[in-house]
Amino acid sequence: LKDTGITTICPVDGECKFTDEVPDYRGMFVKDADKTIIADLKGRGALVKRESYLHSYPHCWRCHSPLIYRAITSWFVDIAKIKERMLASNQKIHWVPDHIRDGRFGNWLEGARDWAISRNRYWGNPLPIWRCEGCGEIECLGSRGELKERSGQFPDDLHKHFVDEITFPCTECGGTMRRIPEVLDCWFESGSMPYAQNHFPFENKEQFEAHYPADFIAEGLDQTRGWFYTLVILAAALFDCPPAMNIVVNGLVLAEDGKKMSKSARNFSDPSDVMGSFGADALRFFLMNSSVVRGEDLRYSDDGVREVVKSVIIPLWNAYSFFVTYANIDDMRPTSPPHNPRNPLDLWILSECERLVEEVTEALDAYELQKACGPIVTFIDALNNWYIRRSRRRFWRSGNDHDKQQAYETLYSVLMTVVAAAAPIIPFVTDEIFRNLRSDGMPDSVHLSDYPVANTALRNRELELKMKVTRQAVSMGRALRAMHSLKIRQPLRALYLVTINQDERKVLREMEDIVREELNVKEVIFRENEEELVEYSAKANFRVLGKALGKNMKEAAARIEKLSMQEVQSLLEGATLSLDTDFGPLELTRDSVIVQRTEKENLKVLNDGSLTVALDPEVNEELRAEGLIRDIIRSVQNLRKESGLEVTDRIHL
Secondary structure, eight states: OOOOOOOOOOOOTTTTTOOTSGGGTTBBBBBTTHHHHHHHHTTTTTOOOOOOOOOOOBBOOOTTOOOOOOOOOOOEEEEEEEHHHHHHHHTTEEETTTTTHHHHHHHHHHTOOOOOOEEEOOOOOOOOOOTTTTTTOOEEEHHHHHHHHHHOOOSSSSSSSTTOOOOOOOOOOOOOOEEEOOOOOOOHHHHHHHHHTTTTTTSSSSHHHHHHEEEEEEGGGGGGGHHHHHHHHHHHHHHHHEEEEEEEEEEEEEOOTTBOOOOTTOOSHHHHHHHHOOOOHHHHHHHHSSGGTTOOOOOHHHHHHHHHHIIIIIIHHHHHHHHHHHHHHHTTOOSOOSSSEEEEEEEHHHHHHHHHHHHHHHHHHEEEEEEEEHHHHHHHIIIIIIIIIHOOOOHHHHOOHHHHHHHHHHHHHHHHHHHHHHTTTTTHHHHHHHHHOOOSSSOSSGSSSOOOOGGGGGHHHHHHHHHHHHHHHHHHHHHHHHTTTTTTTTTEEEEEEEEOOHHHHHHHHHHHHHHHHOOOOHEEEEOOGGTTTTEEEEEEEEEHHHHHHHHGGGHHHHHHHOOOOOHHHHHTTTOEEEEEEEEEEEEEEEGGEEEEEESTOOOEEEEEEEEEEEOOOOOOOHHHHHHHHHHHHHHHHHHHHTTTTTTTOOOOO
């Protein structure tokens, strides 16, 4: 009702009973008076309509009793006087996600009203305001020292029941000054935290000024109208600056069904059970690698944490275990990266390791926690499924030649680097690995070490690109095998590769041996264009074209079926075709047609961007026999593992 000229009337007391202003219902609880009021209106012929309807209504979260909205007198902060400073402070803050600044929070600041900072409660910080019983003079005191000057008393305990006893004479009329009954809103106290915790300005002035504003704070999305808001108000009013330079906003972690987690509903997994089953690292990585650290809600499930164990924790441990196993067999104790490495695999993984540090550092410096997790997952996969797998024979080789020594030094170096880079996100597993691999003179824990700094001079971007293209071709080949149940142990006759990118083609020719070995094919055949592997044809998409063409749809459909393969390919690449028809020009896009793909020569074909991969699935007796031998080898290896044999144990087969 502010600035409306309407008088505020509240005929309800503190117990929500009607006051003398409503004599007919004086002393009656407002909810109990409903039926009596309706009966009275009906008796006087003033009842227009009576009905019950369902609507949302606030209830006490503890006892579930309905709440009553009641107008009360409050003390306010005049926001209008500091709003421009608040808005300016907000512009200096780096929000994660960034849309919060000018969106949810910025809009809230723009429409901010006066802030009611008083509460009619018993527990809380007493508002330091005294009012004269005689003339109404008001005095706000700024410290216990000022209170002692006015009253002669210096309270050790600032709780209400002590401070309320302190009075002093009014300077205007000589009457008695008594403290007002209200206490401070607890959000005022939380907003004062940065300086109140240091008893500033009475103590620790230099310490506070050296560390304020904070580097960063983090809280939930709901705090844009709570803690974040009060921090910004008070920081702008008192210091004309933001409370923190970076604010990370978290979303809510919901139950798997999307509902709020609740103790009474028991719709959540016990965190202790989750950590007992999967480990704290897996839970931590799952949360940090989700949208919840970017202000979005997350539906939690144990399956997500289980997947982290499978795709991150176990592979990292397996890489470490592989190194320890063979280093102990060969009595290798590397303590540094290889000097002048020559093997392309070593050069590649060392380059990728520097890229890992560079990307994770960049993400963490920007407080983008989810972005920091992605490179870790990618690198651990590359380390296990490419570097170690491609390098196994170097570690198995008898004797300790220079190449084997460099392989150990490379693997040791990247393991120590990845655990250091991932330590803030996976603190326990990384520390276990670090403490076992550390050499004399190194810190006792990875968390006592300096964070790694990327050495861009070690990046070999050309080699990274070569391996990326090679791994893409191998990945597509494996996907084809999986799609058509062609197990990797079964040799196949040929792999066909087509790419319109000449740089890719050059790389794949250079890496042909690796591709052939990885995909277990006898030869890799390069084709000039995709037409040699597949045929494309098109039909009209009636759902898209029907309404626009109407009676001309039949003629358009016949014309579309006559499109050449080159024309269909151009549509797939995003081009727009203009066809001449009897009813005028017909504009076609990718959505205008349904493309049909027919594989030639019984080939299995897969396309991704500029690269097309095809496998010949025909297996003759010679290939089948070779596949059987590989199955026997795998069975023997599994039997060794099940029997608990060590890598160095010899067997009779």
